[in-house]
Amino acid sequence: MLEIRHLTKRFGGLAAVNDVSTTVERGKVNAIIGPNGAGKTTFFNLISGVHKPSAGQILFEGTDVTQMRPDQVACLGVSRTFQTTALFDMATVLDNLIVGHRLRTRSNLWDVITGSARLKAEERLCREKARAALDFVGLSHIGHRMAGDISQEERKRVAFALALATDPKLVLLDEPAGGVNPDETMGLAELIRKFVRHGITVCLIEHKMNMIMSLADKILVLNYGEKIAEGTPAEIRRTPAVIDAYLGAEHADA
Numbered sequence: 001m002l003e004i005r006h007l008t009k010r011f012g013g014l015a016a017v018n019d020v021s022t023t024v025e026r027g028k029v030n031a032i033i034g035p036n037g038a039g040k041t042t043f044f045n046l047i048s049g050v051h052k053p054s055a056g057q058i059l060f061e062g063t064d065v066t067q068m069r070p071d072q073v074a075c076l077g078v079s080r081t082f083q084t085t086a087l088f089d090m091a092t093v094l095d096n097l098i099v100g101h102r103l104r105t106r107s108n109l110w111d112v113i114t115g116s117a118r119l120k121a122e123e124r125l126c127r128e129k130a131r132a133a134l135d136f137v138g139l140s141h142i143g144h145r146m147a148g149d150i151s152q153e154e155r156k157r158v159a160f161a162l163a164l165a166t167d168p169k170l171v172l173l174d175e176p177a178g179g180v181n182p183d184e185t186m187g188l189a190e191l192i193r194k195f196v197r198h199g200i201t202v203c204l205i206e207h208k209m210n211m212i213m214s215l216a217d218k219i220l221v222l223n224y225g226e227k228i229a230e231g232t233p234a235e236i237r238r239t240p241a242v243i244d245a246y247l248g249a250e251h252a253d254a
C-alpha cells in the first residue's frame with residue numbers, strides 16, 4: 001500500500017531518517033519501534049507531507065506523494081494522530097469532532113452569510129459523520145461532555161475519531177496508548193484491530209512493547225534514523241541488533 005524508497009531527512013548535520021526503505025502492508029497492523037530520537041515521528045512527518053524528504057521517494061498506492069502537501073496526502077486517504085491531541089477544551093467532544101469534519105467541507109463565507117442549502121447540507125453531514133466516528137470509537141455516551149473534562153484514554157479515542165474524518169485508507173497513529181493504564185491499553189489495541197477489520201490499514205509508533213508484540217503483524221525497527229531490522233514480532237525478538245540496541249536481553253525469546 002505504501003512503499004518507501006531510500007528515505008532520508010537531514011536537519012542540518014543530523015540524519016533523523018537515514019536511507020530507510022520499507023513497505024506498509026495493506027490490511028495489517030504495521031508498527032515502528034525504536035529508542036527515543038530514533039526518527040519515528042520524523043518518519044510519520046515525511047509520509048504525511050509535514051516534512052519534505054532530503055532524499056528518497058514515497059509511493060502511496062502507486063502514486064508518488066513525495067512532494068505533496070499534508071492536505072493532498074490526506075485527500076488520497078492517509079490520516080494521522082499525534083502524540084498529544086489538541087482539542088478545544090471548552091467545547092463538547094461532539095463539537096470538536098464536528099469541527100474536525102468541517103475542515104473537509106467546501107462551504108465558504110458566502111455560504112455562511114446566506115445560510116445556503118450547501119452549508120446546511122454539509123453541517124448535517126458533518127454532524128452525522130462526527131456521531132458515527134464517536135460511535136465507532138466507543139464514545140457515544142460522552143459526546144455532550146466538555147473535552148477538557150475527559151480522561152487521557154478518552155482523549156486517545158477522540159484522536160482516533162478525528163482521524164476518521166477523512167475516510168482514510170491508512171491511519172498513522174503516533175503513540176496511541178501513551179499515558180494510559182494497562183487495561184485501557186488493551187481496549188485501545190482492540191480498537192486498532194477494529195480499524196483493520198473495517199478495511200483501514202494501520203501504521204503505529206508505540207513504546208509499549210507488550211502491546212506491539214501482540215498487536216503488530218509487522219515491525220520496523222529504527223535506531224539513529226536507520227532501519228536495523230524488519231519482520232514479524234517473533235523475528236524481531238530474535239534479532240541480535242534489536243536486542244542490543246533496544247529491547248534488552250529480557251525481551252528475547254526464552
Ligand SMILES: Nc1ncnc2c1ncn2[C@@H]1O[C@H](COP(=O)(O)OP(=O)(O)OP(=O)(O)O)[C@@H](O)[C@H]1O
Nearest residue numbers: 011014015016034035036037038039040041042043
Ligand atoms: N524539526 C526538527 N528540527 C531539527 N531536528 C529535529 C526536528 N525534528 C526531529 N529532529 C531530531 O531528529 C531526531 C529524530 O527525532 P524524532 O522525533 O523523529 O524521534 P522519535 O523516534 O520520534 O523520538 P521519540 O520516541 O522521543 O518521540 C532527534 O535527534 C530530533 O532531535
